[in-house]
Amino acid sequence: MQPSHAATLGRAPRVPRAPQVLRPAPRGAAVAKAPAVPRSSLAFAAVTGAIAWKTWTARRQRAPQQVEKMNTKNFLSTGSLTLDLALCGGLPRGRMVEIFGEPQSGKTSLALSCLRAALRNKQSCAVLDVDRQWPHCDASEDQLLRARPKNAEEAMEMMVDLVNSRQYDLIILDSVASLISKEELEADISSTDVGFAVPKLLSRFCTRMEKILPETGTTIIFTNLLRNSRWSDYGADSEVTCGGNAVKYRCSLRIAVRQLERPRWSEGGEDEDVKAMKTLLEVVKNKDGPKGPPVECDLLLGKGIxxxxxxxxxxxxxxxxxxxxxxxxxxxxxxxxxxxxxxxxxxxxxxxxxxxxxxxxxxxxxxxxxxxxxxxx
Known part of the structure; x- marks a missing residue:
């Protein structure tokens, strides 16, 4: 009998193993788990891709769900029921909102109506009056904080402290167009090298607030001015907002206020000195829901809606x-x-x-x- 090839190489010959019999483990014994498939492997990617495809197709084939109740806990009222219905609830909590329009179009009045609605619901608010023209509002000091920052750096530091305190539901900055940096305030009036300090500061502030606001649940309202662009002859937009593009890109809700009729005085009664104005409120951007149709309303200057x-x-x-x-x-x-x-x-x-x-x-x-x-x- 000739020796096998394994013996010639100095290795022991292979012995066939006995078949293993699978028996159930006794009660109380630890059962070894199967080794987990690494997430970087192709098998895991194939399995997760198949599950994602099944869930996506199931959602596509599913009938549209009906709305049973309007969720008002995650929203703040704007002071107008028609605008709340157009926004599917109101101003979202933990977000940044921009109200912009032409001069004397009713931006401050709309922000004031949002403030009064929050005070009516017993929510704490803060107003940073950069314009120094905020109308008087009857509220206690515990419920409403009013400050007048001198420059843009002081205004941003105040807003960061108010948001981190987690004690305020609504913060209003009136307005972005009036912000001026400390360097520009102290420099000579003929210097032209400090004009881009406010857009850079707003870009850093909005980037930081985008991460902090969802955790605190505070809503920030910016009022901004709509002006004509000097680059409109070269293909740019004819109307732009002040303060750069940071507020425009980072805000999840933008409301355009446009004047439809000239302001008119109320006729008769005790409110003869009240000035009303018919305006059009258009939701230009809304990340938390549909834009909704434009809303026409009467703004009472100095009182809101x-x-x-x-x-x-x-x-x-x-x-x-x-x-x-x-x-x-x-x-x-x-x-x-x-x-x-x-x-x-x-x-x-x-x-x-x-x-x-x-x-x-x-x-x-x-x-x-x-x-x-x-x-x-």
Missing amino acids: SWESSVVEAAMDLHVLADADAESDASGAVVFQGQARQPSDWAKVLEDDPKICQQLAKACRKAWIRRMNWMTT
């Missing part, structure tokens, strides 16, 4: 209330308190009785939810 009149306008639009000339049976509207009235009369009724105003606002939100569900189905 009347909440009662916005509730009446939303009720008329959603057919919750009926006009005085319309028939309730033909229009199918729910006539509140069994009698149709003019919008001005309804606003006075809601001002006298806040409970009726709350009930009508709830009815408007339910009607809006029904309309949204009808559009998605």
